[in-house]
Amino acid sequence: MSEVVNLVCSPEEAQDLLFLEQRIREALQLKPQDELDFRWRKRSIDARQRQIKVNASFEVAVNAVLAPRFAFQNFAALGPDAPVVHIIGAGPAGLFAALQALTQGIKPIVFERGKEVRARRRDLAKLTKSHELNPESNYCFGEGGAGTYSDGKLYTRSKKRGDVQKVLEWLVQFGAKEDILIDAHPHIGTNKLPQLIEAIRQQILAAGGEIHFEHKLTDLRVSNKRITNIQINGTTEIPVHRVILATGHSARDIFELLKDKNIAIKAKPFALGVRVEHTQAYIDGLQYHGRLNDDYLPPASYSLVTQVDNRGVYSFCMCPGGIIAPCATADGEVVTNGWSPSKRNNIYANSGIVVGIEPSDFPNANDPFVCLDFQKDIEHKCWMAAGQTQKVPAQGLADFVNGIKSEAFPRSSYQPGIVSVNLKEVFPAFVYDRLRQAFLDFDKKMPGFITNDAVVHAPESRTSSPVLIPRDPLSFQHTQITNLYPIAEGAGYAGGIVSAAIDGLNCIEKIATQQVSP
Ligand SMILES: Cc1cc2nc3c(=O)[nH]c(=O)nc-3n(C[C@H](O)[C@H](O)[C@H](O)COP(=O)(O)OP(=O)(O)OC[C@H]3O[C@@H](n4cnc5c(N)ncnc54)[C@H](O)[C@@H]3O)c2cc1C
Known part of the structure; x- marks a missing residue:
């Protein structure tokens, strides 16, 4: 059994483990012979007054050892007959939808117009140094989406939308520091995000999902209010059962495509x-x-x-x-x-x-x-x-x-x-x-x-999407096209890494409760 102890201390004291242990012992009125195991639970800085304070919260076990913070998710390998979901876009929404699909026994097949995270870095260098812009590989397009080369701020106001904790725990599972579970305004940092995105990719592939880079959705075939086929890179036609559209706020060609197909957007x-x-x-x-x-x-x-x-x-x-x-x-x-x-x-x-x-x-x-x-x-x-x-x-x-x-x-x-x-x-x-x-x-x-x-x-100017792709709030299905699931930032339902990831998780939950056939 663990308990919670809340303290207010100075920034110097917050880094002094002996001081913290003493204050926790006093708070719990422990005897000198009591053994103490403690770790940070939550941490925030209050700099409103000249006397800057740290609001500190600890998980504490007395004469016992603290259990691990959380259990890692097991992404079991998919069976040969797993139903399939096609996901367009490997940003936070697409990748978290793919991971969540694995937990539901659904095979994610992800198409991403941009390159793998390492190759993408070279295109960013060319853009910065010689103004050479690759329209398929840049700060917005490529593995990990717009969030890959960001601050990786993980603070979200959208707590009502879903499981923020699960997103943060999965990020820790794939390589982020546990600090993101503690800090009031967590962030990961540009230098750490690429490895984390690669670890997510490797997990998706290891469990039997697919990710195809430099594969851009270029057309849709629609019949009877359903997408029957998607076209990739202007040539390959692929039959589909359900399509998650997670293309982000900068995929202007996708908005054009939907308009051309008379698929509702606002x-x-x-x-x-x-x-x-x-x-x-x-x-x-x-x-x-x-x-x-x-x-x-x-x-x-x-x-x-x-x-x-x-x-x-x-x-x-x-x-x-x-x-x-x-x-x-x-x-x-x-x-x-x-x-x-x-x-x-x-x-x-x-x-x-x-x-x-x-x-x-x-x-x-x-x-x-x-x-x-x-x-x-x-x-x-x-x-x-x-x-x-x-x-x-x-x-x-x-x-x-x-x-x-x-x-x-x-x-x-x-x-x-x-x-x-x-x-x-x-x-x-x-x-x-x-x-x-x-x-x-x-x-x-x-x-x-x-x-x-x-x-x-x-x-x-790219703060959020200037276009909404309307969907049913309960089923996440597009209001006209029943097997199209517009999600996250590009569709107008998220803003930021965590809320986009949550929308990806929630979308798969919706699909899993609907009748999922091959
Ligand atoms: C420099 C920068 C810094 C940022 N910093 C932060 C931050 O610190 N914290 C935060 O919360 N948010 C930050 N953001 C915003 C955050 O990155 C986005 O909110 C988030 O990535 C949205 O996720 P998404 O999955 O909805 O879309 P995106 O991340 O935009 O991903 C969409 C993906 O779809 C792909 N795609 C588009 N069209 C097609 C197509 N036709 N076929 C196949 N693939 C396609 C794109 O290549 C892209 O990879 C930042 C953004 C940028 C650009």
């Missing part, structure tokens, strides 16, 4: 804005009340939100100790996003600052592509403004707020390069004015946030 609100970068030391100073280079505190993060003119403006995917990455998927556009290594030990701190965009912001609100077209337009304008390469337009943050072009900037982590542009001339007023006011509000919440030592990069 415009969906999304968010768009900029990615702002300060130095990490500067953010540490603001958040930790001037405590700098502190070995007892992790690189500080922030989460900011305000309402401007009846619309939410908020920080998105903040990467402490991170890098801004080029995340375009086609020529003629630029897109930014951010990642961090596991130690978050880069000298910069970046975050998206984005404004909610609604279909009703545009005259043709009923057009399913109204938000997608706006997203494309901004990405193209930024590409034009910065010289038609993977360089992005940029501005000092104070200059952004004052609407003036920057004469000079500090260095930026965005390796393809930045070009001075007055972003007021790139964004329409309904976006620029809200961003500007939001920065002024954020500067009241975090005095000093606005400075020309911070650089605004544009655009941050």
